Amino acid sequence: MSIISVPLEKAYRLLNHGATTIISAQSDEIKNAMSASWVCPLDYDKVSAVINSGAYTRKLIEKSGYFSVQLPVFTQKDLLFHLGENSRFSMPNKMDGIEMFYQDGFNVPLVKNCAAWLICRLIDEQEMQQKYDLFMGEILSAWADSRIFDGGHWLFETAPDELKTLHYIAGRTCYLDGKRV
Numbered sequence: 233m234s235i236i237s238v239p240l241e242k243a244y245r246l247l248n249h250g251a252t253t254i255i256s257a258q259s260d261e262i263k264n265a266m267s268a269s270w271v272c273p274l275d276y277d278k279v280s281a282v283i284n285s286g287a288y289t290r291k292l293i294e295k296s297g298y299f300s301v302q303l304p305v306f307t308q309k310d311l312l313f314h315l316g317e318n319s320r321f322s323m324p325n326k327m328d329g330i331e332m333f334y335q336d337g338f339n340v341p342l343v344k345n346c347a348a349w350l351i352c353r354l355i356d357e358q359e360m361q362q363k364y365d366l367f368m369g370e371i372l373s374a375w376a377d378s379r380i381f382d383g384g385h386w387l388f389e390t391a392p393d394e395l396k397t398l399h400y401i402a403g404r405t406c407y408l409d410g411k412r413v
């Protein structure tokens with residue numbers, strides 16, 4: 233075994249294999265979604281997300297004060313890259329054909345067929361948002377597909393690959409989780 237040096241610009245990848253997400257939001261009847269891997273728990277009822285200033289979805293979050301975080305699965309790999317490589321600013325029809333739904337009581341669109349969904353209220357921290365592109369949200373409600381998450385636990389060891397979440401690293405490469413130890 234040897235301990236190798238990791239260049240600083242690649243160091244984030246050491247921490248970056250948590251499940252990759254899709255963030256969606258809606259304002260004035262416009263709904264949009266973008267891929268996001270820099271999304272983390274901040275507390276039991278809070279999340280943080282780094283959302284670049286060029287993202288259309290960010291404008292919808294700033295306007296509406298709400299966003300959702302969902303966990304796409306293996307069969308949605310192409311969708312993940314579509315939503316992450318195309319901005320609605322340059323592709324106005326980006327969301328055409330993408331199926332979304334709503335949960336009762338929330339006007340925040342959710343992407344169908346994901347493994348799980350969280351709806352969050354933006355915690356308005358302008359300095360964090362402007363200076364670090366860091367958005368924080370209070371989780372208002374969450375749901376999961378019981379085939380892959382049940383009883384408070386992921387079921388990666390028994391679920392088929394199609395239902396497993398995507399763990400994006402870089403260069404269009406993802407991992408699927410598997411073993412419970």
Ligand SMILES: Cc1cc2nc3c(=O)[nH]c(=O)nc-3n(C[C@H](O)[C@H](O)[C@H](O)COP(=O)(O)O)c2cc1C
Nearest residue numbers: 266267268269270283284287288289316318319320
């Ligand atoms: C796998 C993947 C992960 C990404 N993670 C992030 C992220 O954490 N934060 C971010 O600001 N952009 C991230 N992006 C880029 C955005 O998804 C991209 O800027 C997107 O085009 C924004 O869409 P919009 O302008 O329609 O909102 C990621 C892209 C991919 C493909």
